[in-house]
Amino acid sequence: MTDRIEVAPGVMRLVSYSRAIYIGSAEALVAAGVAQRHHFPGQPGNPRGMCSFDPAGVRVTKGYRGRERGGPGHVRIVARREGFEVELRLSPQRLEGIEAERAQAAKGWPFPIINGMPAGAAKNCRLATFLQEVKA
Numbered sequence: 001m002t003d004r005i006e007v008a009p010g011v012m013r014l015v016s017y018s019r020a021i022y023i024g025s026a027e028a029l030v031a032a033g034v035a036q037r038h039h040f041p042g043q044p045g046n047p048r049g050m051c052s053f054d055p056a057g058v059r060v061t062k063g064y065r066g067r068e069r070g071g072p073g074h075v076r077i078v079a080r081r082e083g084f085e086v087e088l089r090l091s092p093q094r095l096e097g098i099e100a101e102r103a104q105a106a107k108g109w110p111f112p113i114i115n116g117m118p119a120g121a122a123k124n125c126r127l128a129t130f131l132q133e134v135k136a
Helices: 026-031 092-107 120-135
Strands: 002-009 011-016 019-024 051-053 075-082 085-087
Touching: 011 092, 019 026, 026 085
Parallel strands: none
Antiparallel strands: 002 011, 011 019, 019 085, 051 075, 075 085
16 A cells, blocks of 8 residues: 555545555645645754654644544654654545545556556566476
8 A cells, every 4th residue: 555656746545444644745745735834843843853744734732632643644753864854643534535546446448457567568478478488
């Protein structure tokens, strides 16, 4: 259930279980609407390495006892060497929407996707393998 797709220029999304992780530069993530500029680590009032926010957008600090901690809408932003990683906890409805997008993309066009490649290509690979076996 983990696949990387580019959802906006310079922003990759990785969906795993109940979270979506967006990876990219701060400018690309802000332009894609994934996070707000003042939420990133290193901004005035924020730590340098990682910031967490509850669903209301309030920064979560050590000892936070909110009911929504780690629930849908919780955001964690981590500074990485190559940019930033924004982890968003997903609601069941949003997760279903992402699964529907993935199913639509898997249908493919003009060939359905089978074992990670278009059906026509898979057929040609089997044919090439068969021809190599016959020659041997």
